[in-house]
Amino acid sequence: MKIRAFTAILVCKVIRGLAKLMGRGSSLPGKYALKICPDILSELKLPELSIAVTGSNGKTSTVEMIAHILKSNGLKVAYNKEGSNQIEGVVTFLIGDSTMGGKVKSDVVLLEADERYARRVFGYFHPKYFVINNLYRDQMTRNGHPEWIKSIIGDAIYDDMTLILNADDPLVASFGKDREGTIYFGADNLPSDTTTHEGIYNDGKYCPICKKPMEYEYYHYNHIGKFKCTSCGFERHDTDHTLTNMGESDGHAEITVDGKYEIPVFFTGIYHCYNILAAYTASVVAGIAPWKAAESLGGYILKSGRISDFTLGNVEGRLLLSKHENSVSYDRSIDVVVNDKRKKSVMIIVDAISRKYYTSDSSWLWDINFEKFRDADIDKIILAGQYCDDLAVRFDLAGIDSNKVEVFESVQGAADYCKEKLGSFLYVITCFSDKEKILSVVTRREIA
């Protein structure tokens, strides 16, 4: 082993140890290791089994679930649990799990790979399995657009990897074209499917390969569904592992995988079900017996934090955590609101688009299907935060009765209004970056 690599490992371990003593986890140790030895990743000796997961949404959840299944089945797993998915974070957790000689001690390396950084990381080592869950419009101020991300992920794919792909997402499934041995997962026709496309834009309208129009037998959501190109014949691939049913009764939600394994779940949000299916598929492909994988998932409650219940004066409410700059996640939250048949109000908060950077870009608001509120039984719509003017114009053009809409610069102002004036159940839709602004002024309630 090169002296540089040894020094890098030493430094990384020392800084990591110090950071842990101070109660901090970060990717700083990896950053130093990379400075000392830029190709440190190729110096590490990885176990036979390694799985990487990428996609626009649900990387962390999927990785957590795979880790849970593998660990429940007796395997020792190293993974980037802090969600530090860029190269520095990857180096930090791998060295954290390795000997001074650079041998990773766990049985499995599980890697949450950032869509943009996978090509850097995989330049040094190739995971045996590469799971790609979905590709859609997400944080485009950084990511460009889904097809851009697709070409960047394409740079990270090597012949010796086995791809595990979402068969229902045409952009993702196109990675499997002419690639033998590819594993596919997907959903059968589900009760919640639609035969027509819902949403402001349709990224499945044209074939990702030949750009001619595509046809769908059904849509699960957005452009995820059973597609077929009218020209080149590219179509949804048969699946190796399948979500065969999804149901909710008496407050208990359950999904069925491969027609026989019933897995109780906390909530049946369709894209959450895809994460479960991806985790199940990856684990089975990695050698876990299907019934064991399903059993492990059944006992696992995802700490999603996606839903928080609260009271605000006499008003009862529920926060639906979504992602700014991600119209798909907003659309799913809107579905939750409109499917609730009570008379209800909705507060949308866009105050800081990101915790990490400022941007004026609110174009993603125009990709969200706020029009769905037009026909729902909505009492009031409260628009709050720095971007309230952008929201106000957007809602005006959604054709929503302006008498229902209240606009506030500050979240506090919006909360005060709700406390004093509101007489209906309140849904709040916002992002991680803004959720504390409302949660700090309400009384939290435990979810039953």
Added chain:
Amino acid sequence: MNVKILYLYPDFMSLYGDNGNVRILERRLKDQGFDVEIIKRTITDSAITFDDVDFVYMGSGFESNRNLVAKHLSQFKDGLVKAIDDGVPMLFTGNAYDVLGSSIMTPERDEIRCLGIFDFTVIDQIEKRFTGDVVLADTKKNDVYVGFVNRAGVLKGEGTLEFYVTKVIGSVPLTKDGVRKNNLLGVSLIGPLLLKNHKIAESFVKTICERKGTEYKEIRYPHSEKSHDKTKKALLNAEV
């Protein structure tokens, strides 16, 4: 009175909420008392006519889509050029106006011939995405525009470009941007730029009223004005 908006490639070049521009303009024209008809033409259409249209719009798309549009739209270049010469107002946002230049060089080094209405070329790459908030100075109209750029490439041919890029927050290697000819405006800003740049929206509405021979009614849109002011302030104050 009827106003016709020709919305080019609404399902093929629809990447950054660009639909907002058409909707904002439609709203403003209705407020002026017009009936608004939106004509949609896309990549699968075998004819695009610019006769009798009062406004033309095209938004951003995947680079691969834009390259196909460059070829497709070339078939109808004569009609487009005539409409530009006749002073039909048009707005091309994001990378849509790339097709009006002379050529696009893809990251694979393929050269895509474009319409050649303006003398600039686009050079794309795949190493890095050029994204960021920008402030543009329109020295001819003494105005300032704000918004976001999200591009795969750079534009060469600064001489033909209209606006000076006076501030960038992020990574946008452009010093000039945008084209203008008669009432056509092309600019790299993405999304509903008519929201954050109400003066551009007003100017289009005024031109349409003039061309239709109707009197322009002064209508204020306070949310749009506030959004412009807030954005401009935030961008000018932001540290780079």
